[in-house]
Amino acid sequence: MYTIKEVADKLDISEHTLRFWAKSDFFPFVKRDKNNIRIFTEDDLAWVRIVKCLRAVGTENKAIKRYIDLCIIGDSTIPERYEIIQNTKIKALQQMKELQNQLDLLDYKEKFYQNLIENNLEDSWNPMNNKQQEAQAV
């Protein structure tokens, strides 16, 4: 049993965001205690993890709400939910690839600056240096 702050700490999501998600009806099963305070169970945590996951791969909040509504409807929507998860996975894999590309560029840049520093060179690529610009193989 967790308060919203404990969930925030445990899952590394800001309290603000959790409240925003709560207001967006992302946690329809979370109960309140007699003082109206949200009490998250372990099952609720799993639910929050899914929401975080969908969000993390760029799923729009409207689409997340749709997924949640499908869960509420029940077993008849399992095929559609399965499809959503599959498509989300595909999206995540594409993001992985894209992130790797960016990492490669950062690697290149890192070595570029390393070389400049070690050899006390100037940044001939920078257009501000009024020199012949060398094409940068990215």
Place this chain on the structure above:
Amino acid sequence: MYTIKEVADKLDISEHTLRFWAKSDFFPFVKRDKNNIRIFTEDDLAWVRIVKCLRAVGTENKAIKRYIDLCIIGDSTIPERYEIIQNTKIKALQQMKELQNQLDLLDYKEKFYQNLIENNLEDSWNPMNNKQQEAQAV
């Protein structure tokens, strides 16, 4: 030499975003033709790629502007730029890990639904099914 539309197509960034970035002074070296139309050179493309890269790993636009300003200042800022790239790389690697975690969860979910479908089971985890809920090992 590319128009903004050609850059948009080539680098898979929307024209709108490119204009927004341009208005944010992210492309200080892009020249205009006699009709005030932006003409991107190959060097400008490399520049846009760096901006896209920084943006893709979540760098705030203010911090991107800072990096650009450092480039404009010149060689004296190379150490600071090197540091920025290094930190950005670290951030990107963390995101890689996080994305892998989300992928693992999606994998788990995919198999979970697969099993439900293949065996015609109900979704006993869903709190809407008023059953004993099985803990979900995530």
Place this chain on the structure above:
DNA sequence: GGTTTACTTGAGAGCTGCTCTAATGTTGTT
């Protein structure tokens, strides 16, 4: 028992980073 401290709540303002629309302009084609 009253006050302080530490939490919670919701409403709503503010911020970032796009995203889109509208008005205007140039160029080239029919």
Place this chain on the structure above:
DNA sequence: AACAACATTAGAGCAGCTCTCAAGTAAACC
């Protein structure tokens, strides 16, 4: 001349937080 196809800017609109505030509860201390 009219139209299509592109470019420009200003500025409105939107998603998704992010933060502030006022108000409420509850345990802990004087």
